[in-house]
Each structure stands twice: as structure tokens, then as C-alpha cells.
Amino acid sequence: MRVKKFTGRTIQEAVENLRQEFGRDAVILHTTQKRRWFWGRIGPKRYEVVGAYDANYRSANRNARASTAARPVGAEPEQEVADYRPDPAWSETVQSLYSRLIRVDIPKDLSVQLIKEVLSQLPKEDWNNKAKLWNQLTAVTAGRLKTSEPWEFDGTPRIVALIGPTGVGKTTTIAKLAANFSLVADRKVGLITVDTYRIAAVEQLKTYAEIIGLPLHVAYSPRELKEGIAKLRDRDLILIDTAGRSQNNQLHIAELRNFFDGIEAEMHLVISATTKPRDVDQIISVFGQLPIDRVIITKLDETSAYGVLLHTCERAKAPIAFVTTGQGVPEDIEVADGQRIAQLILGDA
Ligand SMILES: Nc1nc2c(ncn2[C@@H]2O[C@H](COP(=O)(O)OP(=O)(O)O)[C@@H](O)[C@H]2O)c(=O)[nH]1
Numbered sequence: 001m002r003v004k005k006f007t008g009r010t011i012q013e014a015v016e017n018l019r020q021e022f023g024r025d026a027v028i029l030h031t032t033q034k035r036r037w038f039w040g041r042i043g044p045k046r047y048e049v050v051g052a053y054d055a056n057y058r059s060a061n062r063n064a065r066a067s068t069a070a071r072p073v074g075a076e077p078e079q080e081v082a083d084y085r086p087d088p089a090w091s092e093t094v095q096s097l098y099s100r101l102i103r104v105d106i107p108k109d110l111s112v113q114l115i116k117e118v119l120s121q122l123p124k125e126d127w128n129n130k131a132k133l134w135n136q137l138t139a140v141t142a143g144r145l146k147t148s149e150p151w152e153f154d155g156t157p158r159i160v161a162l163i164g165p166t167g168v169g170k171t172t173t174i175a176k177l178a179a180n181f182s183l184v185a186d187r188k189v190g191l192i193t194v195d196t197y198r199i200a201a202v203e204q205l206k207t208y209a210e211i212i213g214l215p216l217h218v219a220y221s222p223r224e225l226k227e228g229i230a231k232l233r234d235r236d237l238i239l240i241d242t243a244g245r246s247q248n249n250q251l252h253i254a255e256l257r258n259f260f261d262g263i264e265a266e267m268h269l270v271i272s273a274t275t276k277p278r279d280v281d282q283i284i285s286v287f288g289q290l291p292i293d294r295v296i297i298t299k300l301d302e303t304s305a306y307g308v309l310l311h312t313c314e315r316a317k318a319p320i321a322f323v324t325t326g327q328g329v330p331e332d333i334e335v336a337d338g339q340r341i342a343q344l345i346l347g348d349a
């Protein structure tokens with residue numbers, strides 16, 4: 001029996017490396033998550049998988065063996081890992097569709113799922129028909145892209161908080177929403193900011209509030225946030241701005257949870273369309289410690305690969321509410337439309 005350690009940026013990648021060398025009959029003995037030091041700084045997370053392979057061991061035994069093999073919490077079961085790989089039996093046309101998904105930054109597992117869904121919906125004789133595959137892929141992608149229903153206002157304030165990493169455009173998006181809902185849709189809008197770490201952050205929102213003519217409360221504590229909401233109870237829509245901070249900052253998340261504890265706020269996770277796929281997962285695993293009700297994707301104008309839209313919506317298990325397309329306030333924002341986003345992601349046939 002041979003035993004060896006394999007590494008990867010994700011569990012799946014480490015397991016894939018293991019499978020490549022040891023084949024399908026390898027058994028996973030142990031999995032760990034590691035951080036390495038680079039130039040005196042903490043480097044990116046790595047996953048280590050220790051696998052064993054016995055030449056006398058036959059696949060017929062695999063299921064029995066696999067179920068007794070140690071598998072860590074959070075690791076994908078063996079079968080599912082296999083499901084995340086493109087099928088070598090796919091026709092060239094299907095392979096090229098898969099490659100297209102990868103090129104627009106849709107993660108591998110999700111791309112495989114999409115292709116499998118497409119194939120399951122088409123009779124085998126159409127599996128080489130590019131046009132039919134393409135149409136089906138557009139439909140499947142649009143079907144997966146959940147978008148939220150437009151807001152309805154019923155006399156009690158709808159409280160909406162924007163959370164997410166620094167610099168993604170939370171404050172700008174709040175200004176866009178505030179201007180559109182107050183000036184265009186004629187709703188009573190109020191603003192609160194709990195982003196008090198930098199004076200500039202408060203000033204930024206204050207400027208917008210003054211231009212649009214809206215009340216703004218600055219909350220330095222959870223109690224002040226509740227007071228601010230109470231003062232704005234005549235409003236249709238209360239928009240709450242929060243501090244960015246790095247997605248790695250656990251303290252920040254604990255603080256946010258503390259602020260929103262006991263408040264009926266709709267939490268919108270804001271992510272930039274320019275975010276790398278790997279970072280999307282990281283951001284969601286951290287901000288996902290808060291309940292995410294909706295997703296807003298910003299900076300569509302700054303990328304040409306739009307996979308983040310589907311990736312975020314799938315991983316956050318939340319519908320997309322809005323997308324933003326530039327720095328202009330209030331014009332560069334749109335209500336999310338699944339069909340249009342699917343076309344944007346996939347591009348032209
Ligand atoms: N290109 C582009 N820039 C944007 C968009 N939304 C926001 N920004 C810019 O991103 C920068 C950071 O925005 P800000 O609202 O301060 O981000 P926050 O830290 O999340 O509050 C600013 O320069 C904004 O003008 C967008 O949709 N497209």
C-alpha cells in the first residue's frame with residue numbers, strides 16, 4: 001500500500017490531485033486545512049488530503065471501503081467529487097460549452113452541474129446540436145439565477161442593510177437606491193450609517209443625504225441603531241450602510257451580528273463582479289455567518305466575465321436584487337433580471 005499527502009486550494013482540488021495519481025480506488029485517510037508562511041506573512045489556505053492506494057484493492061470493494069474510510073466534516077463525499085468533473089465522454093460541442101462556462105469564471109462544480117442539467121433535458125440525438133444545446137444552457141442558467149420580487153411598501157418601514165467587503169460600492173449603491181426610491185418612485189426614504197470607523201465614510205453618505213434631501217442618522221452602537229430606526233418609523237424604506245473591512249475579519253462579523261441582533265432587517269450582501277471565484281467563496285463563508293436575504297452585484301462595467309453573478313447567487317442561496325453598472329448616482333443601477341443576466345453571463349452563441 002502507498003500513502004501520500006496531496007494539497008490543493010480546495011478540498012476538491014486536493015482530492016482531484018489524489019485521484020490523478022492514485023486513481024479511483026484510492027482511499028482518503030485524513031484531511032486538514034493549512035496555512036503556510038510566505039515571506040513572514042500568512043499565506044493562502046491550503047487543504048491537505050492524505051490518501052492511500054493498494055494495488056490489490058479492487059473497485060468492487062470501493063463502496064464498502066469508502067464508507068469505513070475516515071472522512072472529515074465538510075469534505076465532499078467521494079461520489080460527489082467525481083460528479084464535479086467534466087465527463088471525458090462528452091462530445092466536443094459539449095466540451096466547448098463547458099470551457100465557455102469556465103472562461104466566464106463559473107466554478108468547475110457549478111459548470112458541470114449546468115452541463116449535466118442541460119444534457120438531462122435534451123434527447124441524446126441533440127447532444128451534438130450546438131444551437132439546441134446553447135438555447136437549453138441559456139434556459140438552465142436563467143432558471144438557476146434567482147432574482148427577487150420588487151419591494152412592496154405596506155406602511156411599515158422596510159429595513160434594508162447592505163453588508164460586504166470594503167470598496168465594493170455599498171455606500172454608492174445606497175445613494176443610488178435612496179435617490180431612485182425617493183426622487184423617482186416617490187417613497188419616503190431614511191438613511192442610517194453604522195460605518196463610523198472613518199469620518200470620510202460618514203461624510204460620504206451625509207453628502208448624498210443632503211443632496212437628495214433625506215434624514216440620516218449615525219449609529220455608534222446597537223442601541224443607537226435601534227433608536228435611529230425608531231426615529232425613521234414614518235419612512236417606507238430605511239437603508240442602512242455598514243463598514244466594509246476585510247472579509248477575513250471575524251471581529252467585524254461579530255460586531256455586525258451584534259448591531260443587527262433583534263432587528264428585522266433584510267440583509268443584502270454586496271459583491272463586486274470583479275471578484276475572483278475563489279474570493280467569492282471566501283466572502284460568502286464569512287458574511288454567510290449573517291443571514292443573507294438578497295445579493296447585489298456591483299461594477300458590472302468593470303469586467304467581461306460575469307460568472308460571479310451566478311456563482312454568488314448559488315453559493316449565498318439568495319436571489320439577486322440589483323446590479324450596478326457604473327459610478328453614476330443615481331442612474332447606474334438596475335433591478336436584476338434573470339433572463340438578461342443569463343445572456344450577459346453566456347455571451348453570444
Ligand atoms: N465602475 C464602478 N464603480 C463603482 C460602482 N459602484 C461603486 N463604484 C465605485 O467604487 C468605489 C467604492 O465605492 P463605495 O460606495 O465607497 O464602496 P464601499 O466601501 O463598499 O462603501 C467608489 O469609487 C465608487 O464610485 C459600479 O457599479 N461601477
Ligand SMILES: [Mg+2]
Nearest residue numbers: 170171195201
Ligand atoms: Mg462605504
